[in-house]
Amino acid sequence: xxxxxxxxxxCGKSTKAKQLANRLNCAVIDLDAEIVKKVGxxxxxxFAEFGEAAFxxxxxxxxxxxxxxxxxxxxxxxxxxxxxxxxDWMNAKGQTVYLQMTPAQLVSRLxxxxxxxxxxxxxxxxxxxxxxxxxVERNPFYTQSKVILxxxxxxxxxxxxxxxxx
Numbered sequence: 001x002x003x004x005x006x007x008x009x010x011c012g013k014s015t016k017a018k019q020l021a022n023r024l025n026c027a028v029i030d031l032d033a034e035i036v037k038k039v040g041x042x043x044x045x046x047f048a049e050f051g052e053a054a055f056x057x058x059x060x061x062x063x064x065x066x067x068x069x070x071x072x073x074x075x076x077x078x079x080x081x082x083x084x085x086x087x088d089w090m091n092a093k094g095q096t097v098y099l100q101m102t103p104a105q106l107v108s109r110l111x112x113x114x115x116x117x118x119x120x121x122x123x124x125x126x127x128x129x130x131x132x133x134x135x136v137e138r139n140p141f142y143t144q145s146k147v148i149l150x151x152x153x154x155x156x157x158x159x160x161x162x163x164x165x166x
Contacts, residue, residue, distance in 0.1 A: 002094030009078035017075035019156035047117040099151035103131040
């Protein structure tokens, strides 16, 4: 089984992917890290040099051509489910989990904004408004996930139980 974790930046996809993979004794794949390896530059550098459209295409291609092991947990980028047919593709290939948080919870977790291209230079109030607007855009995609969980204070044990239908 391939488990795809989706949700807004800062919701804990990378952290929960590692914890869940440890519990399931399987591989963990961070798609952003794979992209960085592939292009030899940070996401922020790639974004600045080539723009969002080029990044979203690269992100989608990476999602679909990655040689996933039979069982693994995949941390996706926050915007990945919202472009092309990525959400449909992930739902067809594995189990999707939306790690849901409120805008206030996300602001509290997004302290270092300089490495995140979409958040550079924002104060807390601007960030809150930005997240509110982005969630209105992205929730129709995120909520197509097979499992939706409140990710604030979520532990890996509960995540594993929900994946197994408990």
